Amino acid sequence: MGANGHHESFPWKHIIGFVLSLVLTFAALWVALSSGLPLKAVIVIIVVFAVIQASLQLFMFMHVNESDSGRIQTFNMAYSFFIAIVVVAGSIWVMQFVL
Amino acid sequence: MKWSEFFVTGEPLIYAADVAIVLTMVGIVFVLTYFKKWKWLWNEWLTTVDHKKIGVMYIICAVLMLFRGGVDALLMRAQLTAPNMKFLDAQHYNEIFTTHGTIMILFMAMPFIIGLMNIVVPLQIGARDVAFPYLNALSFWLFFFGALLFNISFVIGGSPDAGWTAYFPLASNEFSHGVGNNYYAVALQISGIGTLMTGINFLVTILKMRAPGMTLMRMPMFTWTILITCVLIIFAFPVLTVALALMTFDRLFDTQFFTMANGGMSMLWANLFWIWGHPEVYIVILPAFGIFSEVVSTFAGKRLFGYKAMVGSIVGIAFLSFIVWVHHFFTMGAGPAVNSAFSITTMAIAIPTGVKIFNWLFTLRKGKIRFTTAMLWSLAFIPNFVIGGVTGVMLAMAAADYQYHNSYFLIAHFHYVLIAGTVFACFAGLHYWYPKMFGHILNERLGKWTFWLFMIGFNICFFPMYFLGLMGMTRRMYTYSEGLGWTPLNVVATVGAALMGIGFIVLCYNIYYSARYGERDMTGDPWNGRTLEWATASPPVHYNFPVTPVVEDLDAYWVMKKKYGGFQVKEEDLKPIHMPSNSGRPFWMSVAFFVAGFGLVFKWFALAIVGALFIVLGLILRSFEDDDGYYIPIDEIKRMERAARKGA
Numbered sequence: 159m160g161a162n163g164h165h166e167s168f169p170w171k172h173i174i175g176f177v178l179s180l181v182l183t184f185a186a187l188w189v190a191l192s193s194g195l196p197l198k199a200v201i202v203i204i205v206v207f208a209v210i211q212a213s214l215q216l217f218m219f220m221h222v223n224e225s226d227s228g229r230i231q232t233f234n235m236a237y238s239f240f241i242a243i244v245v246v247a248g249s250i251w252v253m254q255f256v257l
Numbered sequence: 258m259k260w261s262e263f264f265v266t267g268e269p270l271i272y273a274a275d276v277a278i279v280l281t282m283v284g285i286v287f288v289l290t291y292f293k294k295w296k297w298l299w300n301e302w303l304t305t306v307d308h309k310k311i312g313v314m315y316i317i318c319a320v321l322m323l324f325r326g327g328v329d330a331l332l333m334r335a336q337l338t339a340p341n342m343k344f345l346d347a348q349h350y351n352e353i354f355t356t357h358g359t360i361m362i363l364f365m366a367m368p369f370i371i372g373l374m375n376i377v378v379p380l381q382i383g384a385r386d387v388a389f390p391y392l393n394a395l396s397f398w399l400f401f402f403g404a405l406l407f408n409i410s411f412v413i414g415g416s417p418d419a420g421w422t423a424y425f426p427l428a429s430n431e432f433s434h435g436v437g438n439n440y441y442a443v444a445l446q447i448s449g450i451g452t453l454m455t456g457i458n459f460l461v462t463i464l465k466m467r468a469p470g471m472t473l474m475r476m477p478m479f480t481w482t483i484l485i486t487c488v489l490i491i492f493a494f495p496v497l498t499v500a501l502a503l504m505t506f507d508r509l510f511d512t513q514f515f516t517m518a519n520g521g522m523s524m525l526w527a528n529l530f531w532i533w534g535h536p537e538v539y540i541v542i543l544p545a546f547g548i549f550s551e552v553v554s555t556f557a558g559k560r561l562f563g564y565k566a567m568v569g570s571i572v573g574i575a576f577l578s579f580i581v582w583v584h585h586f587f588t589m590g591a592g593p594a595v596n597s598a599f600s601i602t603t604m605a606i607a608i609p610t611g612v613k614i615f616n617w618l619f620t621l622r623k624g625k626i627r628f629t630t631a632m633l634w635s636l637a638f639i640p641n642f643v644i645g646g647v648t649g650v651m652l653a654m655a656a657a658d659y660q661y662h663n664s665y666f667l668i669a670h671f672h673y674v675l676i677a678g679t680v681f682a683c684f685a686g687l688h689y690w691y692p693k694m695f696g697h698i699l700n701e702r703l704g705k706w707t708f709w710l711f712m713i714g715f716n717i718c719f720f721p722m723y724f725l726g727l728m729g730m731t732r733r734m735y736t737y738s739e740g741l742g743w744t745p746l747n748v749v750a751t752v753g754a755a756l757m758g759i760g761f762i763v764l765c766y767n768i769y770y771s772a773r774y775g776e777r778d779m780t781g782d783p784w785n786g787r788t789l790e791w792a793t794a795s796p797p798v799h800y801n802f803p804v805t806p807v808v809e810d811l812d813a814y815w816v817m818k819k820k821y822g823g824f825q826v827k828e829e830d831l832k833p834i835h836m837p838s839n840s841g842r843p844f845w846m847s848v849a850f851f852v853a854g855f856g857l858v859f860k861w862f863a864l865a866i867v868g869a870l871f872i873v874l875g876l877i878l879r880s881f882e883d884d885d886g887y888y889i890p891i892d893e894i895k896r897m898e899r900a901a902r903k904g905a
Contacts, residue, residue, distance in 0.1 A: 230464075241492045244579055249528055252583055252591055256522060 175218025182211045262435075265412055268349065270332075275412055304839040306390035307799050308375045311397045313694055315372030316687070318401060320765075322365040325408065327761060329357035334718075334754040337747050340739040350735035351418040352437065356411065358421025363445065364404040366541045366675070369683040371400075371455055374483045374544060376694055377686075378459060380790035380797065381477045383468025383806045383813075388461040390837040391879075396451040396458065398847030403448025406854050410440040414858065417441040420733065422530055423504070425515035425523040430508055439858040442505045447850050449497055456490030459483055468789070470808035474568070477788040477812075478554075478561055481568055482547030485575045486540050492579070493536035500529035509860060524589055531582035539578040542674070543571060545682030546613060549635045552685050553617050555784050556632040557624025560812055563616040570609035577606045587658045596655035603653035610646060614639060629784070630704030634685035637712050638677055645673025648723065663733075666726025672719045684708075684764075692783045692795045697775040703767035707760045714756025721746040721753075781902075787812040792824035794901035800834045800889060803898050828895065833888040840884075846875035 186204045189195065195203070216222045222231060265271050289295050302310060332353055336345045345353065379387055387393050410416045417437040419428035428438045463484045467476070476484070504526065506512040513521040554561040561567065583591065583599035617639060626632065648670040652661050661667055684707070691699045725746050730737065737743055782791040792814045793801055803826050810816045817824050853868025855861075889897075 237488075238492075241579060245496065245532055248580070249525070249532070252528055252595055253522065253525060255591055256524060 171218050175214055178214055178218075179211055182207050182214075262415075263413060265415055270349075271412060278412065299841070300839070303844050304394075304841045306386070306394045306837050306839055308379050308387050308390065308393060309694070309797065309799070311393055312372045312375030312377075314397060315368045315375060315400070316694075318404060319365050319369035319372060319683070322360050322368070322404065323761070326357050326361040326365050327758060329353045329360070331754055331758055333357065334751040336735060337737075338751040339748070340737050340741075340744055342736055345735065347735045348418065351420075351733070352411070352416035354733055355417045355420050355423075355437075355441075356407075359407065359417070359441065359445070360404075361675075362421065362537070362541070363448065364400075364407065366679045366683070367452060368400060368404075370486075370541055370544045370679070371452070373548065373683070373686045373690065374459060374479075374486075377690060377790055378480055378483050379462065379466070380693070380793060380801060381480050381788050382463060382466060382471060383789050383802060383808065384462065384466040385801050385834065386837060387458050388466055389458050391840055391843065392454050392458050394840065395843035395846065396455040398843045399451030399454075399850060400448045402847045402851035403444045403446075403451065403854075406447065406851055406858070407440055407444035410437060410444075414440065422527070422534070424530075425504075425507075425526040426517050428504070428508075428526075429516055429523075430511065431516065436858050439505075439508055439860075442501050442508060443854040443857050446498065446501045446505070447854050449494055449501065452490060453494040453498070456487040456494065460487035460491065463487070468806050468808050468813075471813065474565070475808055475811045475813070478550035478564070478567060479544070479547035479788075482543045482550075482571055485571050486543045489536045489540050489543070489575055489578065493533045493540065496529055497533035497537075500526065500533065503529075505857070509857060524586070527586050527589065528582075531585045532579075534585065535582040536575075536578045538675070539574060541679045543574065545638075545679045546571070548682040548686040548689070549617065549638055550620075551788065552631045552635045552689050553620050554812075555689075555786055556627045556629055556635075557621050558627075558785075559620055559624045560787075561616070562619035562622075563612075564811065566612055567616050570612045573609040574606060577602060577609070581606065584653055584655075584658070587655045588662045593655075600653055600655040604650055607646065607650050614643065629688070630699070630701055630708055631685045631689035631784075633705065633708045634681045634688070634712075637708070638681045638685075641673060641677030641681070641712075641716070645670055645677055649674065661726065663731055664726035665722040665730045665732065668732055669719045669722035669726060672715075672722075676715055676719070681712075684711075689784065690790070691771075692778040693790055693793075694796060695772070696796045697771055697777050698783055699771045700767050700775055703763055703770060707764045707767060709760075710763060711757050711760030714753045714758075714760055716753065718750050718753025718757060721749045725750075779902075782814075787815040789813050792817065794898075798897050798901045800836055800894070803834075803894055804830045804832070826898070831891045831894055833890055834894060835886055835888055837886040838884050842875055842879060846872055849875065 186207045189203050189207075190200055193200070222235070264275075289298060302314065305311065332345060333350065336342050336350060375387075375393070379385070414436040417423065417428075417433075417440055418435075419433055419438055419441075423438060423441055426432055428441075463476070463480060503512070503514040507514050507516065507521075513519040515521055515523050515526040517523055550561055550567065581599055581603045583589075583595060584603045587596050587599075617635075628636075648666070652658055652667060652670055688699050688704055691697075725743055728743060728746075729741070730743050778795040781794045781797075783795070784791070789806055789808075790797075792806060806813065806817070806824060809820075814824065849868045849871035851868070853865045853872065856863070856865030856868055
C-alpha cells in the first residue's frame with residue numbers, strides 16, 4: 159500500500175522487479191561462468207550487478223520511497239549501511255593477514 | 258551412514274537416556290489419552306496464536322533445556338572433580354561441552370528471554386497481541402523443532418563435538434566424520450529463522466502498536482531493551498544464517514569455504530561466527546537489564562533513576578556490540594593494529610554498562626525496598642555481574658589476553674556475566690511475572706531457598722575457576738594429571754555445581770507446590786506494579802485489555818492508580834474486539850522443517866526434498882488464505898471480564 163493508500167490493480171512493479179532481478183542474477187552467473195573475461199573484470203561486473211539488484215529490490219519490493227515515516231527510514235538505512243560496512247570492510251581488514 | 262551407526266551405542270549413560278526417553282514418551286501419550294486431552298492440547302496450545310500461551314510454551318521449553326544443559330554441566334563437573342577420572346571418555350566429554358554451550362545459549366537463554374518478552378511486551382504497551390500473531394506461532398514452532406532436532410542427536414547419529422563455536426577446520430568433514438556437526442548446522446539454522454522472525458515481529462509490534470499516549474520515551478524499560486534487542490537480532494542473525502549455510506555446504510556438498518586447502522579460509526568461520534556471536538550475547542543480556550530495571554523500580558517503590566541515560570546506554574551498548582567481535586580471537590594473530598582497535602572498543606562497552614549499574618543503585622537509594630525473591634535475584638545480580646564485567650575488561654586487553662585466552666579464567670568470566678546477568682534475570686522475571694502467567698504467586702519461601710542455594714552454589718562453582726585459569730587449566734580439557742595441583746579447587750567447584758543443581762530442583766518443586774497450594778492473585782497487581790501489564794487480570798483474558806488504555810506518563814499504571822484509583826473501564830466504551838484466528842499450519846510447517854532438516858543431517862536428500870515441498874505448500878496455502886480473524890461481541894467481553902475479575 160502506498161502513501162496514498164490504494165492497491166494497484168495489478169502488481170506491475172513487483173513483476174518488473176522480479177524479472178529484472180532474475181535477469182541480473184543470470185547475467186552475473188553467465189559473466190562468472192562462461193564469459194571468459196579476466197578475473198578482475200568478472201568481479202567488478204558482478205559487484206556492479208549486485209549493487210543494481212540491491213537498489214532495485216529496495217524500490218520495487220521494499221517501498222523505501224513510499225513511507226510516511228521518512229526519518230525512521232533514513233535512520234534505518236544509515237544503520238544498515240553502517241553494519242554492512244562494518245561486516246564487509248571489517249572482515250577484510252581482520253582477515254587481511256591470511257589473504 | 259551405516260544403519261548400525263544410526264543409534265548411538267556403547268555408553269551406559271546413553272542407554273539409560275534411551276530408556277528414559279521412551280518411558281517419558283509413553284507416559285505423555287498415556288496421560289493425554291487417559292484424560293482425553295489430545296483435543297485440548299491441539300486447540301488450546303499447538304494451534305494457538307495467543308502471545309501469552311506462546312510465551313508460556315517458550316518458558317516451559319527453556320526450563321526443560323536448562324535441565325538438559327544443567328545435566329551436561331554436572332556430568333562435566335563430575336568428570337573434572339578428581340585427576341585422571343574415567344567417568345567420561347574424551348569423545349563423550351567433547352560432545353557434552355558442545356551441547357552444554359549450544360543448548361544453554363540458544364535453547365535455554367534465548368527462549369527464556371523470548372518467552373518473557375512474548376508474555377510481557379504486548380501487555381506493557383497496551384496491545385491485544387503482537388503485530389503478526391501467526392508468524393509468532395511459526396517462530397515458536399521453528400525454535401521448538403530446531404531444539405528437538407539438536408537434542409535427538411545424542412541418541413540418534415551422535416552429538417556435535419567441535420565446541421559450541423564449531424570452529425573450522427575441526428568442524429569440517431576432514432576432522433569431524435559423524436553427523437554431529439550436521440545437526441549443529443541444520444538445527445541452529447531452523448531455530449535461527451524462528452528467532453529472526455521474532456525480532457521483526459516485536460520490532461513492528463513495539464513501533465506500531467503502542468497504546469495512545471505512549472511515546473517512545475514513555476515506554477517501560479523492559480520494552481525499550483526488547484526494542485533494541487530486536488534491532489540486534491535483525492542485523493546479527495542474517496550473518497549466522499549465511500555462516501551456517503556455508504558450513505552446511507562444506508559438510509554436505511564438500512565445498513571449500515572454510516577448509517584448509519583449495520583457497521578455503523578456516524578462520525573466516527570464526528570471524529563470521531563472532532560477528533553474529535557478540536551481538537548475540539547482548540541479545541541475551543539487554544532484556545536481562547530490562548527485567549532488572551522493572552523489578553528494582555517496582556520493589557524500591559520508585560521511578561527508575563536516570564531513564565534517559567538508561568535508554569542512551571542501551572543504544573550505546575547495541576552500537577558498540579557490532580564493533581568488538583575480534584576480542585573473541587585476539588590470539589588468531591591479526592596484528593597489533595587490529596587487536597588494539599578491538600581492544601579499545603571492547604573496553605568502551607564498560608562505560609554505558611557502568612552508567613546502568615549506577616542507575617540501578619540510585620534507584621535503590623532512599624527507596625522502600627521489599628526483599629521479594631525477584632528483588633533478591635536483582636540485588637545479587639549487581640555485585641556478581643560487576644565481577645564478571647571487571648574480569649571482562651581484563652580479558653579485553655589484547656596483550657594480556659594471550660595469557661587468559663581459552664583458560665578457565667575465561668570460563669569463569671563468561672559464566673559470571675551470563676549466569677549472574679541472564680540466568681538471574683530469567684529467574685527474577687519468572688518470579689515477578691509468574692502471577693501474570695498463571696494467576697498464582699510462586700511460593701516466596703521456596704523461592705528464597707532456590708535463590709540462596711543457587712546464588713551461593715554459583716559463586717562456589719565459578720569463583721575458583723578464575724584461579725584455576727591463572728594456574729594454567731585450559732578450557733575443554735577432559736582430564737588432568739595429579740601433579741598440577743588443580744584438584745582442591747576442582748573439588749570446590751563441583752560442590753558449587755551440586756548446590757546449583759539442588760537450587761534448580763527446589764525451583765521445580767516450587768512450581769509444583771505453588772500450582773497446588775500457592776496464593777491465588779485476585780487483584781491482577783500482586784506487587785503494586787508500575788507498568789500496564791498489572792492493569793490486567795491475572796492471568797489476563799486472551800484479548801488482554803477490554804478497552805485500550807490511555808497512557809499519560811512513564812509508569813502508566815502507577816499514574817492511573819494515583820489519579821483514578823486504577824484502570825477504569827466504562828461499559829459504554831466497550832467495542833467488539835478484533836482477534837486473530839488460531840492456525841495449525843505453523844505447527845505442521847515446522848514439522849516439515851524438522852523432517853527436511855533430519856534428511857539433510859543424514860544426507861537423505863529424498864526425505865529432505867519431501868520436507869521442503871511441504872514447507873513450500875504451507876507458504877502457498879498461507880498466501881492464498883483469506884482469514885481476517887474474528888470479532889468478540891460486547892456481551893461476551895462483559896461476561897469474560899466479570900469471570901476474570903472473580904478469579905473464576
